[in-house]
Amino acid sequence: MVFGLVQGLTEFLPISSSAHLRIMGELWGPAADPGAAFTAIIQIGTGLAVLLYFRREVVRIARGWWRGVAKSDPNPDGGMGWLIIIGTLPVVILGLVFTDTIETRVRSLYLVAASLIGFGLLLGLADKVGRQRKSLTDLGVRDGIIYGFAQALALIPGVSRSGGTITAGMLMGYTREAAARYAFLLAMPAIFGSGLYELVRAVGDKTATFPGFGPTLVATIVAFVVGYLVVIGFLKLVSVASYQVFVYYRVALGLVILVLLVLRVLSPVADVADVAAVAASVVG
Secondary structure (H helix, E strand, O other): OHHHHHHHHHOOOOOOHHHHHHHHHHHHOOOOOOOHHHHHHHHHHHHHHHHHHOHHHHHHHHHHHHHHHHOOOOOHHHHHHHHHHHHHHHHHHHHHHOHHHHHOHHHOHHHHHHHHHHHHHHHHHHHHHOOOOEOHHHOOHHHHHHHHHHHHHHHOOOOOHHHHHHHHHHHOOEOHHHHHHHHHHHHHHHHHHHHHHHHHHHHHOOOOOOOOHHHHHHHHHHHHHHHHHHHHHHHHHHOOOOOHHHHHHHHHHHHHHHHHHHOOOOOOOOOHHHHHHHHHHHHO
């Protein structure tokens, strides 16, 4: 339940949900990293939350895309559907190619801290220098591909799926709200794809680091409820305010992690042998 709450609170904010889950696991007890598989699966809850919020747009885009394919009837909604597909390809390809690296080496807390700070500063720069003139009607293939590779950076804990996409959007001249809305639309295929993929792997691999389906289901439901409320609040916030508060938070959190690592309060890499048991007790 605790991990589901953290997932719901952080998935759509540009502060990296995977980094927070990694840190929470380490702080909760020795070597309590819940694992990349668990992290991906409970993202299904937050994916359902954003799907519920954008249900009308998703239906419109899906219908437009199908009309364009089945009836050769080009339309703006169909074009948006193709851009989402194109933008999803980088994270799918890179995620499959680097699965082992993502689940092991890149989960070092030193890298998490560096990503929080570095990409936090980049978000702050984009927020200040971005022209913020473009809307989603200006989105083309070139920008769609750039958005896609920016989202793929979130395979590294600490970068943030929404943070990377939003940063790229503002650097390309999109408004804060347009960049955030597209970040959510683009995230849905990746969230559901990675979550279902890891769920199938967890079912088939009895040796996988995984806390069990009962605790994971509870965490997923909690993530859904909390994530839906966060989506509503976040989109209202970015329509009237900047992203600077998230920049300060990321940098401060990254520095705190580095200090705790130096003081040996935190261990940079979790011992996966203990992950399943500890994560099960925490989530349940």
